[in-house]
Amino acid sequence: xxxxxxxxSDIVFTAVIVAVCILIWFFALPKAQGGVAVFRxxxxxxxxxxxxxxxxxEMSAAYTNLFEIKDGCVRVAYTDCPNHxxxxxxxxxxxxxxxVCAPNRASVTIEGEGGQVDAVTG
Amino acid sequence: MKKIALFAFAGIVLLxxxxxxxxxxxxxxxxxxVISQTVYARDNSILIQNYDTIRxxxxxxxxxxxxSDVFRLNHAGGQDVVFSSAQTAQALTGCLELARQTGGxxxxxxxxxxxxxxxxxxxxxxxxQSQLExxxxxxEYTQVxxxxxxxxxxxxxxxxxGAAKGYALDALKITMDEAGVENAxxxxxxxxxxxxxxxxxxxxxxVRDPLGSTADFLAILELADSCVSTSGSYExxxxxxxxxxxxxxxxxxxxxxxxxxxxxxxxxxxxLKTDVxxxxxxxMGLEQGLEFANSNSIDALFITEDKKIYxxxxxxxxxxxxxxxxxxxx
Numbered sequence: 006x007x008x009x010x011x012x013x014s015d016i017v018f019t020a021v022i023v024a025v026c027i028l029i030w031f032f033a034l035p036k037a038q039g040g041v042a043v044f045r046x047x048x049x050x051x052x053x054x055x056x057x058x059x060x061x062x063e064m065s066a067a068y069t070n071l072f073e074i075k076d077g078c079v080r081v082a083y084t085d086c087p088n089h090x091x092x093x094x095x096x097x098x099x100x101x102x103x104x105v106c107a108p109n110r111a112s113v114t115i116e117g118e119g120g121q122v123d124a125v126t127g
Numbered sequence: 128m129k130k131i132a133l134f135a136f137a138g139i140v141l142l143x144x145x146x147x148x149x150x151x152x153x154x155x156x157x158x159x160x161v162i163s164q165t166v167y168a169r170d171n172s173i174l175i176q177n178y179d180t181i182r183x184x185x186x187x188x189x190x191x192x193x194x195s196d197v198f199r200l201n202h203a204g205g206q207d208v209v210f211s212s213a214q215t216a217q218a219l220t221g222c223l224e225l226a227r228q229t230g231g232x233x234x235x236x237x238x239x240x241x242x243x244x245x246x247x248x249x250x251x252x253x254x255x256q257s258q259l260e261x262x263x264x265x266x267e268y269t270q271v272x273x274x275x276x277x278x279x280x281x282x283x284x285x286x287x288x289g290a291a292k293g294y295a296l297d298a299l300k301i302t303m304d305e306a307g308v309e310n311a312x313x314x315x316x317x318x319x320x321x322x323x324x325x326x327x328x329x330x331x332x333x334v335r336d337p338l339g340s341t342a343d344f345l346a347i348l349e350l351a352d353s354c355v356s357t358s359g360s361y362e363x364x365x366x367x368x369x370x371x372x373x374x375x376x377x378x379x380x381x382x383x384x385x386x387x388x389x390x391x392x393x394x395x396x397x398x399l400k401t402d403v404x405x406x407x408x409x410x411m412g413l414e415q416g417l418e419f420a421n422s423n424s425i426d427a428l429f430i431t432e433d434k435k436i437y438x439x440x441x442x443x444x445x446x447x448x449x450x451x452x453x454x455x456x457x
Contacts, residue, residue, distance in 0.1 A: 048155035087249045088363065095340040102342040103154075103161075110156040121449075123325065124163060124314040125344050126357045126392055127335020 040100075040117045042079045044072065047110045056098065056115070068109040079104065079113055148310070157181045158292055159247075160316030166303070167310040167326060173303065177313065180302045181295050187212035188287045188294075190238055201238065201284045207277040216273060218287055218294045218399065225403045226268045229419070233407035234378040236268040238284030246374040251365040253372060259381035266378065289358075293402025296320040296354050300398075317357050318402055321350035329445070336450055337361050337389040337430055345453050346428075346436070348394065349445035356401035358409045359390035375409050386412040392428040393420075394444050400425075413437060 040056040046064050054060055060074045061082070070091060071083040078096035081104060091106035101120030105112045148167040153174045155162045162181060166173050187210070190197045196215040200208045210216045222235040239262040243254040254262075265282040272279045287294075292315040299313055303322060311322040312330050321330035329351055333344025337359045348355060360383070364373035377384045393404040404425055408416035413429050420427045420439045428446075429437040434453045438446070448455060 045154050048153060088247050090341070090363075093340065094342055097340075097342040099342070103163075104342070105161045107156065107160050112154055112161055114154060122331045122333035122344060122347055123165065123312050124319045124330075125317070125333040125335050125342075126314075126319050126348075126355045127317045127333075127337070127341070127344070127359055127361075127390065 040077070040115070042072075042074060043114050043116050045112045045114070064109065064111045066109050066111065068106070070106050070109055070111045072104075072113055079115070081106070084109070148308075153178070158185050158295065158315060160292070161314075163312075163314040165312045166308055168306070168308055173306050173308055173311075176302055176306065177299050180298050181315065183212070184214060184218075184291060184295050184298060187215045188218065188291045190284070190286055190288070196278075197285050197287060200278055200280050203280070205279065205281050207274075207279050209276045210278060214294075214298065215287075216276075216278065218290060219271070219278065219285065220273055221294070221399050222287065222290050222403065223268060223271060223273070225400070225407070228423075229403075229407035229411070231268065231378055232410040233289065233403045234266060234268050235285055235287060235290065236271060236280065236283035237266045237376060237378055238286030240266055240376055240381045241286055241288070241374075242284065244372070244374070244376070246365070247363040251372075253367055254381075263378075263381045289406045290399055290402050292316050292318040293354065293356055293398035293400070296398025296401075317359075317362075318354065318398060319350075319356075320354045320398060322352065324351045333449075334392055334428065335359065335361075335390070338434070339450075343450075345430075345448070345450035347447045347449060348392075349447075350394065353394055353396055353444070354398040354401045355392055355394045356398070356405045357390055357392040358405040360384075360409075361389070375406060377410055384410055384412075387431050387433070388413055388416075388429060389432050390428075390430045391416065392430075394426045 042054050042056055044052045044062055046066055052062055056077045062072045064070050068086040070081055073080055073082040078098040080096040081091045084092050086106050086108040091104050094104045100115050100117040103112055103114040148169055150165055151168050151171040151174055152165045155178050164174050187196045189195045192198055196210040196212055226233050243258055243262055245251040267283055270281040295315050296318055309323045310326055313320045319332050329349040332348045332350055332355055334346045336343040336345040358375055360373040362374055364371055373383045375384050388409055391405050391409040393401045395401045408420055408427055411419055426442050427439045435456045436453050437456050
């Protein structure tokens with residue numbers, strides 16, 4: 006008698022392999038980091054701080070930026086850069102929002118879920 | 128035999144899962160602004176290639192960097208200069224064509240006037256009228272000659288600051304074409320390039336609220352395979368004697384434009400055009416700018432200081448108003 010083309014054990018084996026593939030794919034996906042302020046200096050990540058905890062973080066290069074995390078928002082509390090655009094940005098909290106100090110090449114970006122836009126023109 | 132086939136199948140699935148493009152992101156600085164990239168690719172090498180492309184353009188187009196093509200041209204004392212970068216010549220040629228098309232509303236030879244104001248520096252101040260008049264007389268873009276490799280700007284001071292970010296987006300298109308990238312969003316400051324769509328929908332680009340902070344936006348544009356740039360009176364200004372002076376200069380007067388507009392956004396396939404047209408339309412003002420944009424099939428948004436938004440006829444991109452303090456007119 007001729008063997009069946011596909012045995013039940015083959016189906017189980019295939020299902021396990023597919024499940025393993027899906028798990029690997031799922032865990033390889035970049036994960037959203039809810040409510041985290043990511044501080045960068047010249048593009049390099051210097052710190053990642055949760056918005057839920059009040060804190061201060063300073064970045065100094067050509068100039069100095071003192072960032073303050075308070076009540077779920079981050080703002081520039083002090084800067085000695087020439088145009089103070091970073092300070093004028095005010096407090097940001099929404100995912101995707103950022104404060105940039107071009108003279109100091111420093112930035113803080115809020116990462117997490119729920120951002121309305123991918124970029125801002127202006 | 129069947130076992131081998133199953134292993135082969137599993138291997139292919141694993142391989143495909145591992146090779147699927149994933150979002151690669153970075154934030155870096157160049158051209159005196161932040162470069163934000165989200166590129167769907169198998170690794171982050173394209174982020175570095177894109178950044179290198181932008182840095183190379185900055186090195187050749189900066190007017191302050193000694194040795195750049197533009198720096199050498201501005202210090203040549205009216206002599207011919209041979210550009211080291213074909214891209215600088217291409218960008219300058221494009222700027223001169225657009226300057227002629229806009230009747231000088233965009234003027235790439237206004238560098239001397241812009242320097243006199245010192246926008247964005249610690250020395251920002253209102254120049255003497257006599258100084259402005261002298262510099263305006265020298266800011267003649269029609270005198271700029273490009274003859275093969277040789278460029279002559281006469282007494283004009285070339286400033287590609289109003290075009291370089293947009294031109295950079297066009298250069299990134301070529302870089303990502305060669306790398307086979309299908310989906311990406313790159314922002315060079317406020318100039319944004321949406322390449323393809325976003326894998327889970329469309330790219331959403333906020334239009335900054337000119338009366339809010341840099342993080343506030345008043346509307347959302349949905350874009351694919353297009354660029355958008357915005358010129359606004361809120362950028363790089365300073366206050367002197369209780370008066371606010373912004374950085375968009377009227378080539379006729381040498382003073383910041385005061386015509387009731389606070390921002391103009393332009394969407395186009397060409398980044399260079401979005402950058403140049405947004406400045407030119409701002410300078411033209413609402414009435415003339417709308418007429419020019421409509422007659423040249425330019426998609427633009429004009430925002431006035433009394434919070435009204437004017438769109439060009441047949442504005443073809445999805446537009447959602449978020450800040451209801453603003454009203455859409457027309």
